[in-house]
Amino acid sequence: MASPKTTEAIVAHCEALFGDLDFTAARRWKDAEPGRKVIGYMPIYVPREIIHAGGMLPLGILGGGDNIEVIHGDAYYQSYICRIPRSTIELAITKRLDFVDGMLFPAICDVIRNLSGMWKLMRPEAYVRYFDVPQNFRDDLGGEYYINELRELIAGLEGVAGRKIPDDDIRRSIAVYNDNRRLVQRVYELRAKTPWKAPTSEVYLLLRAGMVLPVEDHSRLLEDYLATCEARDRPMRDNCRIVLQGTFCEQPPLSLIKAIELSGCYIVDDDFMLVTRWLLDDVAVDGDPIANLSRAFLHASAATAAKYEPDPAQKGAFLIETVRKRAAEGVIFASPSFCDPALLDRPMLAKALSRENIPYISFKYAENSGQMQPIREQAGTFADSIKLWSEA
Amino acid sequence: MTTKPEKPAVVKEPSMLKQKAMIARNYDKLTSAPETGKKVVSTYVPGNLNELIMCFDMLNNLPEINAIQNGLRKQSGNMIREAEKMGHSEDVCSYVKADIGAMARGAIAPNGKPMPPPDLLLLSYTGCFTFLKWFELLRDEWGCETVMLQVPYDGDGKVTDNMRDYVVKQLKEEVIPAMERISGVKFDIDRLRENLKHSAAAEDDFVWVLQSAMNKPSPIDAYFGGVFYIGPIFTAFRGTEDAVDYYKLLRQEIEERIAQGKGPITPEGEMGEEKYRLVVEGPPNWTHFRDFWKMFYDEGAVVVASTYTKVGGVFDFGFRHDPENPLESLADYCLGCYTNRNLPDRVAMIENYMEAYQADGLLINSIKSCNSFSAGQLLMMREIERRTGKPAAFIETDLVDPRYFSAANIRTRLESYFQMIEQKRRPAGAPTPVAA
Numbered sequence: 001m002a003s004p005k006t007t008e009a010i011v012a013h014c015e016a017l018f019g020d021l022d023f024t025a026a027r028r029w030k031d032a033e034p035g036r037k038v039i040g041y042m043p044i045y046v047p048r049e050i051i052h053a054g055g056m057l058p059l060g061i062l063g064g065g066d067n068i069e070v071i072h073g074d075a076y077y078q079s080y081i082c083r084i085p086r087s088t089i090e091l092a093i094t095k096r097l098d099f100v101d102g103m104l105f106p107a108i109c110d111v112i113r114n115l116s117g118m119w120k121l122m123r124p125e126a127y128v129r130y131f132d133v134p135q136n137f138r139d140d141l142g143g144e145y146y147i148n149e150l151r152e153l154i155a156g157l158e159g160v161a162g163r164k165i166p167d168d169d170i171r172r173s174i175a176v177y178n179d180n181r182r183l184v185q186r187v188y189e190l191r192a193k194t195p196w197k198a199p200t201s202e203v204y205l206l207l208r209a210g211m212v213l214p215v216e217d218h219s220r221l222l223e224d225y226l227a228t229c230e231a232r233d234r235p236m237r238d239n240c241r242i243v244l245q246g247t248f249c250e251q252p253p254l255s256l257i258k259a260i261e262l263s264g265c266y267i268v269d270d271d272f273m274l275v276t277r278w279l280l281d282d283v284a285v286d287g288d289p290i291a292n293l294s295r296a297f298l299h300a301s302a303a304t305a306a307k308y309e310p311d312p313a314q315k316g317a318f319l320i321e322t323v324r325k326r327a328a329e330g331v332i333f334a335s336p337s338f339c340d341p342a343l344l345d346r347p348m349l350a351k352a353l354s355r356e357n358i359p360y361i362s363f364k365y366a367e368n369s370g371q372m373q374p375i376r377e378q379a380g381t382f383a384d385s386i387k388l389w390s391e392a
Numbered sequence: 393m394t395t396k397p398e399k400p401a402v403v404k405e406p407s408m409l410k411q412k413a414m415i416a417r418n419y420d421k422l423t424s425a426p427e428t429g430k431k432v433v434s435t436y437v438p439g440n441l442n443e444l445i446m447c448f449d450m451l452n453n454l455p456e457i458n459a460i461q462n463g464l465r466k467q468s469g470n471m472i473r474e475a476e477k478m479g480h481s482e483d484v485c486s487y488v489k490a491d492i493g494a495m496a497r498g499a500i501a502p503n504g505k506p507m508p509p510p511d512l513l514l515l516s517y518t519g520c521f522t523f524l525k526w527f528e529l530l531r532d533e534w535g536c537e538t539v540m541l542q543v544p545y546d547g548d549g550k551v552t553d554n555m556r557d558y559v560v561k562q563l564k565e566e567v568i569p570a571m572e573r574i575s576g577v578k579f580d581i582d583r584l585r586e587n588l589k590h591s592a593a594a595e596d597d598f599v600w601v602l603q604s605a606m607n608k609p610s611p612i613d614a615y616f617g618g619v620f621y622i623g624p625i626f627t628a629f630r631g632t633e634d635a636v637d638y639y640k641l642l643r644q645e646i647e648e649r650i651a652q653g654k655g656p657i658t659p660e661g662e663m664g665e666e667k668y669r670l671v672v673e674g675p676p677n678w679t680h681f682r683d684f685w686k687m688f689y690d691e692g693a694v695v696v697a698s699t700y701t702k703v704g705g706v707f708d709f710g711f712r713h714d715p716e717n718p719l720e721s722l723a724d725y726c727l728g729c730y731t732n733r734n735l736p737d738r739v740a741m742i743e744n745y746m747e748a749y750q751a752d753g754l755l756i757n758s759i760k761s762c763n764s765f766s767a768g769q770l771l772m773m774r775e776i777e778r779r780t781g782k783p784a785a786f787i788e789t790d791l792v793d794p795r796y797f798s799a800a801n802i803r804t805r806l807e808s809y810f811q812m813i814e815q816k817r818r819p820a821g822a823p824t825p826v827a828a
């Protein structure tokens with residue numbers, strides 16, 4: 001695929017992919033050659049390398065956003081459950097996911113966990129796996145369990161692919177994803193350095209594109225964005241720098257991200273689409289690829305609400321480090337309504353921030369929230385107070 | 393309208409008195425821990441490793457049970473508000489907030505004495521994500537040691553060797569060493585075997601009690617009454633002789649009830665005629681427990697099987713703790729708890745109950761707090777209706793947050809549900825009675 005060459009064209013391309021709930025790009029990829037398979041996955045993390053090594057397309061499913069009218073999905077969920085599973089069900093019932101050959105439901109919370117069982121009941125013909133991950137981070141304990149889980153996953157995916165997935169192919173795919181991870185990191189660094197050149201409303205769309213495109217195409221898009229963006233001349237504003245936290249699963253509407261930016265905040269880090277940044281460093285390419293993926297998971301992965309923190313002293317440390325690394329001045333906790341992981345974690349993170357005198361605010365959203373004025377006002381007041389503080 | 397027969401005065405059965413005494417003794421042991429020097433372990437009902445905890449002479453304190461106690465005493469509402477003031481979201485599990493709110497006020501046990509802080513948080517991560525965060529939050533408050541036991545979810549409906557081995561290895565290398573360190577007691581596997589023998593004996597009688605509801609009329613209510621029957625086996629007594637004796641006693645009482653053709657005992661005495669036999673999915677509401685139960689027994693509705701009575705272990709499909717394979721059987725126990733089973737399994741279990749207990753229908757009490765139970769229940773309901781052809785109904789309450797119990801709505805919903813059952817029962821073409 002030839003990728004567009006101006007920032008505007010790149011962003012427009014990403015926005016078109018984002019708005020397309022029929023997943024036309026992924027369908028085209030599948031139809032391009034007979035026998036191609038697509039494996040859907042939900043937040044927060046799956047080892048996409050393995051799917052890729054099987055010659056299949058990993059497809060990130062993040063609900064229907066504010067672009068879909070949920071008609072059937074509400075009949076599956078009580079009002080006090082978050083939105084992402086119901087709009088995902090809506091996507092399935094309206095046949096928008098009928099081309100997906102398998103679905104992975106990662107261990108993130110009980111809603112996604114139970115959705116895996118619902119999928120099994122509703123799509124008995126599809127490959128459906130609840131993808132469990134270790135909460136014990138010893139190589140010889142949680143690691144051993146995880147390696148065996150990964151082997152089971154490989155066996156299941158081999159069934160869908162109709163062929164073996166040899167270690168060499170996984171090694172090659174790890175290298176491809178290492179490239180992609182490095183590029184995503186570069187985009188994040190560029191944004192942190194010059195957020196006026198790479199606004200989050202664009203960076204977000206760029207990452208979303210990575211949910212539906214083949215990783216090679218996505219990497220090219222990232223390279224092009226970096227090249228065009230660095231050369232871009234845009235005015236710097238007197239905004240405050242914040243880290244956005246809590247958006248790792250159900251997505252905020254794009255208008256919410258824009259509202260935060262318009263209120264006078266530069267978002268200099270976030271937890272959007274963690275699958276792209278879950279593993280913090282390159283995964284080793286030599287040696288046993290499964291053991292390498294396991295080690296990366298256990299020892300060099302993002303700290304997030306869905307993970308247990310064995311060391312109490314480290315609770316919140318990852319967030320504080322992010323704030324420091326990005327020279328952020330505050331944190332905005334934006335959590336989906338009824339989101340157990342985000343909302344249960346928040347008081348502990350908030351406490352850790354308070355200890356470090358890092359200011360924060362919190363609010364909740366839903367993927368289909370419409371009214372952005374209150375959020376804009378809240379974020380605006382926060383930005384003003386940060387500026388006042390720093391000037392005092 | 394029919395006149396209800398005069399009900400005899402409520403008599404407390406010996407088993408009820410025994411359980412009350414067991415609970416009181418346990419709270420006394422807990423609150424006197426600072427004097428006796430006994431170490432206190434906090435853990436959860438699902439994946440409760442009481443047999444193991446006892447091997448170290450430690451005491452078991454279950455935060456869900458404390459939250460339930462506070463709910464039944466109508467004290468949980470204030471505690472929840474307290475926790476919300478401290479920054480905990482209104483959207484999360486009310487057990488957690490009741491627990492944290494209670495702690496903020498200086499937790500008091502039902503015997504009126506201060507509850508000692510735990511020496512060890514045993515994070516048995518079985519069947520509920522909230523558990524993970526709950527003990528991180530408590531650890532943050534108490535600053536005590538926490539040991540995690542991750543129990544993989546049965547996503548594919550089968551326990552693999554990898555899942556079992558992982559649990560066993562964590563027991564050996566993480567949980568037992570932590571318990572030895574904190575208690576100063578060396579692990580003795582024979583002591584564990586002895587405790588497991590008691591567990592298995594109690595489990596036999598417990599299952600007999602649950603299955604007595606297959607009788608017509610059912611001698612027990614397997615939900616509202618069931619929550620009392622699960623008391624010893626799900627909490628600090630599984631593995632004790634006391635629990636074995638309790639279930640023997642309970643069994644004898646129920647055998648007598650069956651012989652006399654009696655139905656369940658309710659808070660207002662013997663239940664009248666059994667009109668509707670229900671299976672219930674989901675935990676009960678605790679803040680209005682009596683009012684809620686009354687809505688059922690007043691209408692002659694008896695619950696013959698419930699999934700909540702499987703939350704601390706599923707024993708009625710053959711599993712027993714096994715003294716010959718002590719750690720493996722603890723692992724299997726944890727892996728098999730109800731909310732650790734995938735949705736297709738949960739549906740299959742309910743379908744089985746509908747048939748085996750000759751139920752008229754399924755009622756789902758959906759709990760606002762609890763994603764572990766609640767997410768997916770509407771699909772479960774439709775599946776059961778489709779598979780059994782029997783009517784199902786859905787009501788919504790909360791565990792210990794009194795703000796989410798609307799008596800009028802629930803009563804109306806139940807009334808129309810009972811009518812629906814009546815309609816289903818009538819042979820096709822039979823006339824609808826104009827008034828009852």
Ligand code: SF4
Pocket residue numbers: 082083084085108109110111112249250336338339340341342
């Ligand atoms: S938004 Fe939160 S509660 Fe909902 S599915 Fe995602 S992680 Fe789970």
Ligand code: SF4
Pocket residue numbers: 485486487488519520521522523731761762763764765791
């Ligand atoms: S979420 Fe449900 S299972 Fe988990 S602690 Fe709360 S009530 Fe229990």
